[in-house]
Amino acid sequence: MKVLLIDIDEHRAKKIDAIITWAGIELLSVTDSDADIYQLVGELHPEIILVDTNSPNRDTLEHLAQLQKGAPRTVINLGGNRSESINRLASEAGISLYAIDAVPTALLQSLIDIAISYFHSVNQLRAEVEALKPTTDARQSLNKAKKFIMDTYGLTEDQATDLLNKNADRQRKPVTDVARQLLDTGSFI
Amino acid sequence: MGTINNRNGLQLEKPDVTLGFIPLTDCAPLVIAQEKGYFAGEGLNVTLSREASWAGIRDKVGLGILDGAQMLASIPVASRLGVGGPKIDMVSAMVLDLNGNAITINNQLYKHLYEIDSRCEFSPLIAAQALQCLIEENKRSKRPKLRFGVVYPCSTQSYELRYWLASAGIDPDRDIEIVVIPPPKMVTAMTDGDIHGFCVGEPWNTLAVQQQIGHVVATKYQLWNNSPEKVFAVSESWSKENPLTHQAMLRALIKACIWLDKKENRRATAKIISQAAYIALPEETVALSLTGSSLKHHGLPAEKVEDFHVFHRYSANFPWLNHAEWFISQMYRWGQLTTPVNIEETVAAVYKPSLFRIAAAAVGIECPSIDRKTEGNLHEKMILTKSQHIGPNQFLDGQVISVGGIIKYLEKQNLSKADIPALRLINTRKEV
Incomplete structure (x- = not known):
């Protein structure tokens, strides 16, 4: 064939x-x-x-x-x-x-079914990955920011997390925004 | 969801619809209905989808991916019969335009024909006869066959090209080679030397002449005055499930066609439909034929042909059953259809004058009370200039088809592959 x-x-x-x-x-x-x-x-x-x-x-x-x-x-x-x-x-x-x-019709039917399910699963997977992207991006910048604080100020991970949370509270911003801001500008303000 | 149709307060079954079109000058009714708000005025939220092939349009309407589409007038008929593709039950309640096609041949071929008879410049019949001489000469010298392009096997263009060739006794299936090429690729195929001529809708003929690669030897208007070109079609099941939506579309399209037929709106139309989202060609190329200028030869001024594109006058939008009969006659003539069918029943299942009359009444326009008319009996000079209801309907070969006389007409066609006795047996209606 x-x-x-x-x-x-x-x-x-x-x-x-x-x-x-x-x-x-x-x-x-x-x-x-x-x-x-x-x-x-x-x-x-x-x-x-x-x-x-x-x-x-x-x-x-x-x-x-x-x-x-x-x-x-x-x-x-x-x-x-x-x-x-x-x-x-x-x-x-x-x-x-x-x-x-x-x-034979049966062969065509299976070929179509396999093709659709393959495309469907791949497309679905891609959609799920796309949907998750904001969350994974946020986690990544949070981790980078912590590492930046630990390296720059010689703090532990717990202390770095605490510092980020406190700054977020004071600025009334989500902690991920503060983390991104820190990575972009190198400072909390 | 559930928009109220403001006309009669009835709710449209499917206010959000997707309609397909092919980038050609006569996609104008759909585009204008959209751009000028006629669809919106009927409570419709329309998405226009530019399609690349007639087969694609046909199958998407059949599968319900498109709700409706612009189609070659012959496609719903061919699909009903399963000719040149799968059997799909479609209906058409409205014709979108008349005329608009032309046959263009490349410079070299035109030069040959012009040398044989210089009257090729203005006469399609003489051009065909000159071509016949050339083909005979080619046969004697064992030169390869000439190649002509059309856009779809069962297309109006295919039947027009064949009609023109056969008028001089050229057998389109033996004396030349016909290939199928999508409209936007036609001019390139001629430039590349893949084809010697083509029959296609505007603006591609004008473009070929403007680019100085070819000459127009016949227009659809010359082959058969005011013959149907594109229709608006939906699948039969869709039309049954969405009768009010269908009517709303027809009303919007009729209004767009009325607007389009006004001379003063043609320039504006060219500006809109030449845009990238629609035809994507220079406005000047699209404007020529729309404003009634038939450009045939580079170096010569364009001819004035007011009826090059007709969108509304001459009862253009009415789906005449005898037009559908003519398509079937050509399918038999060229052997695309061999099984005898009841022609009268077939065309009545596809073209729907009764649905058109409802929409026409709602819009407030007059429309014919008969479903069939005689063809080939009205010469240009017989028409009163103010008459908008009826137009010239002559054939190139001067033949006349009376109402109910399609088989008699088919019998008179040369080179025909039709089995007339078998057709007579199944079409028992008394012939005129």
Whole structure:
């Protein structure tokens, strides 16, 4: 089984590569917008094509499907049913699917499911990391500020923490703001 | 959520919608409805999404990622039949514009045709005949086929290019090669020598002439006066679930089209739609055809063609069923559709004049009480200049299609792959 990627950026291509190799499918080529699609598909004979949903090359793929009975065609429903997973593949991963008639529906379904879950988990992970970022940043500046106090004034960690808290109280500011201010200016005021 | 529709106090089912468009001059109705507040006036909060391909627009509407979109007038019909793509049930209750396309060929090819017959400069029929001579000569000298670009296999442009070629007996599937290239890449493909000619919507023809890489040999207006170009389409299930929202969109789009058709608003339109978020080309390039200047040859002044883009007059927005029938006839003619279908039932399922009439009544404009009309019987010179309800409708080859006479018309077309007896069998309605 051969899969051709068209207009899929490197970032997504890497992910798909991992999925496809895992499934024992051969990944043919990653191309950009300027490639000659007629030549490419004609020479490589892929069974499945994954293309960026917003690729301008999609209309050319439609034409190929019309010219050659054996060329991959748009898959918009699986086994005659409107498929939620194809919708999610397009809206979440930004990928549209083309396949020749001979590719079994079950195989396409698993390929889509794996792709979605992979994109979903990676995206979710990234979202969680993003959500945590303010907290981790704050902790980091607090720790840096403590280290700065310990190094500059020869105090212990407990004393440095106490000093930061007291200054924050007096200035009526969150302790992380005071820590950042200390790191930026080198002083508490 | 739950905006009140100020017209009749009814709540819109889905006030927040995303509509797709392709960067072409005739994305104007959607853009103007947005920029001039016609959507907002109907209680709609619209996000316009610039799309890169017709297949993308078609599938996103089918999957519900887009609520509705600008589409080639032939796409909802082709999708209903599963021609050139998956079968998707779409409906269109409104045409967005008439005319607006042209066929451009590169300088070298134009020079050849001009040497054969200099009347190519103004006559599409003679240009096609000259091309036929050249193709015969190429065949004898075993030169490679000429390549022409269109934007989508089942596009209005594809049928127009084929119509023009066939008028001189050129078989588009054997004598030349047709390739599909997205509109924004068409001019580059010609510059790079990948294609010798193309049929595409504005502003890409004007751009090719301005960049001095090609000449326009035919406009859509010349091929078939005032024929439908883009429609507004939604999926059938969406239209059933959101009837009030659909009506609100139609009202806003009709108002935008009325505004757009006024001569004095065309310059302003060019300024708006040429912006980076929409077409992203120089205002001057977009303005030419919009203000009724048909630029065909570099070095020669542009021709005055007031009807180069028609957005409202001549009952332009009405979804005529016989227009959809014409698209089906061309699908049969070129062998894209081989299964005989009931043409009358198919077009009635896709084009929705009844929905348009409701919106037209709400906006307060007149609209036709019939769903089909005769084509090819009104010459420019027969039209009263003040008439805004009906326009010229001539074909390049002078043919006439009477109401109910689509199969009879198809039978007369040359190079046709249509199985007329099979079509007659399934379309039992008495022919005129």
